[in-house]
Amino acid sequence: MEVIMATTKLTLSIPSEMLVKARKLAKHRKTSISALFSNYIAMQDTSQEEIRLESLPPLTKRALELAKDIPPVPADWDYREELTDALMEKYHIK
Numbered sequence: 001m002e003v004i005m006a007t008t009k010l011t012l013s014i015p016s017e018m019l020v021k022a023r024k025l026a027k028h029r030k031t032s033i034s035a036l037f038s039n040y041i042a043m044q045d046t047s048q049e050e051i052r053l054e055s056l057p058p059l060t061k062r063a064l065e066l067a068k069d070i071p072p073v074p075a076d077w078d079y080r081e082e083l084t085d086a087l088m089e090k091y092h093i094k
Contacts, residue, residue, distance in 0.1 A: 012037075 002090055014022075022033045029036070039055055053061060 007034075 022036065026033045026036055032063070042055070053064070
């Protein structure tokens with residue numbers, strides 16, 4: 001179900017270079033500059049978690065769903081150590 005909210009016109013002053021970047025980004029994402037701005041503001045509001053998830057691409061949503069029950073990685077974990085151990089085991093080095 002899509003929520004439709006009333007909109008209000010807003011005028012922003014930004015450097016012309018930023019406007020060029022915004023237009024390119026909007027075109028790349030197949031959306032409008034207004035939608036980019038609205039999504040950015042929505043992302044800043046922590047109470048709008050659902051809106052953030054809805055705006056993600058389908059593969060990212062699915063990856064987050066699959067990873068939700070996985071415990072977080074410890075802060076001191078180093079992937080290089082894991083990779084080294086796996087490669088050493090694979091090639092029978094030790």
